[in-house]
Amino acid sequence: MSDPVIALLPLFRESLSLAFGDEFAETDPMLRTSKHADFQANCALSLAKTLKRPPREVASALLDRLPHADIIERAEISGPGFINVWLTREYLAKALSEASADLGLTPTETPETVVVDYSSPNVAKELHVGNLRSTIIGDALCRVLEAVGHKVLRQNHLGDWGTPFGMLIENLLEGDVEAGEQSIKNLNAFYQAARKKFDSDSAFAERARNRVVMLQRGDVETLELWKKLVLASTRYFNTIYDLLGVTLRDEHLAGESLYNPWLPQVVEELTARNLAVESDGAICIFPPGFLGREQQPLPLIIRKQDGGYGYATTDLAAVRYRTQSLHATRILYVVGASQEQHLSMVFAAAKVAGWLVEPARAEHVSFGAILGSDKKMFRTRAGETIRLLDLLNEAVSRAQSIVTEKNPNLPPEVQHSIAHAVGIGALKYADLSNDRGKDYVFDWDRMLSFDGNTAPYLQYAHARIRSIFRKGEAEIPSADSVRIVAPEEKALALTLLAYPTVVRDVADSLDPHKLCGYLYELATAFSTFYECCPVLKAPSQSERDSRLVLCDFTARVLEKGLMLLGIESPEKM
């Protein structure tokens, strides 16, 4: 870990225990970046309360006992009792040099097995904007968790089971099966046709209901048809995943059908242990603390009146599978905010059942909706839901026209690959750079802009750096040639060294927008440096080498950081 805070921490801990006794050795010195210094320690203010001494006196006591180290250039008390700290340029150069190989990101000492449940589209349905956030956020989190050293198990909880499959299979049988395979290609139309027949044709609806029963029983012919539906869908999903550049593969498919064989025993076990009870003909579990409309306990229905199982049972079986078979200690559900109550009830029930016990825990990685400029649900002008494929194609074609305008002399195939990286990157970044808990407003012009906190701006910063090396035909000098002199070099160095802390913070908080904010800060710090500090035309060879190392380090952090978000970094654009 290259973050200077890590180096500063033991010095302040020692000072704390020297000044106020060993019981304060674990006190958090509250080291933060500062606009008044390189770092500031805020602990004197809060300590003043417990010690009942004036804050500046506390700060002074700490400052007096701060061990001398070659890290600190100077430290002083400021304002009501902040301790401002400036680092030596020698230390920053050394820290950068040591961090160069792995960008300062060393693997965690406490690796875990983390299940990430994300994307989870429905079979026989078109992927639409509603699936976008789960897919993008989930994929970024997987990459970040792996980067800090966790074992990540991606689980694509496909909607591949349940009552809709009765009508879908019957619809498949309406024509001959081969023709059916053709029509599956237009999934929305196929689904809607089935739906329409189900609603208007009572004989068809009856056959559909029977078909569900046959499917549940494992009728061979029915299962064959079901498999056709699933295969056609997953093939289609894969083409979109490839286009989007997400890491989901067939091996990560773990749909609802996977848990089907275990549903009866889940219910039996819960019933046998008196955790679930019969209510209005259904079998329910009433997790403590959940109340409904009339203050009555809220049920989680694990077996319906008709004997069928709903998604609560599947979700419970999935928790059990993930902790007991996959040995996950952390389970992440990248699912929309509307599922909040359902998921907390499932988690509560799983805890009562003993399937979710420490150190294992489940977290709902909630996210808000994508809104149009009218602040309502993002839809086409005609009011229809937007196909994800259309959205992706539009992103690429919009980027394409910008690239051809800005850089017309590049070969067409290079232009296209840049357009893909920029378009898809812009789309993903627009999503990831917003606080995932909130709704956000979708805006093509803003996300594709080269100004502001956007993917194209970061990609541009990266491409500019790469072009320095091309133009200067420069090799990357040895990392220990860094010398920090100019204030812009120092600001850049401090930002670079913060990278590992930011990535770890994201692995913990599951907030990718913090990584976005950091990369934007880095790109602006680089731009400022680049304006002020000539690289290829540096006054001396040693300055040129030092600045080339800073350039290369920055380019690698940008590239790696974007990669963790699932975004490409073209060499030219």
Add this chain to the structure above:
RNA sequence: GCGCCCGUAGCUCAGCUGGAUAGAGCAUCGGCCUUCGAAGCCGGUGGUCGCAGGUUCGAAUCCUGCCGGGCGCGCCA
């Protein structure tokens, strides 16, 4: 009706878990291309942090109550 989430510049968003004068981008006004990519950089204008109380050295941040918006609340998943 109850529960959860949200309300920050004209617009779109940050705000490091209670710290210094609340920050960016867009828009607007003004500077910078005979030197490494101007797809860029530097500066100005612009805020009663929804409202009202409370907690304390200190609140956009924590607590309470309102106002406004979204979502959820028994057999779809």
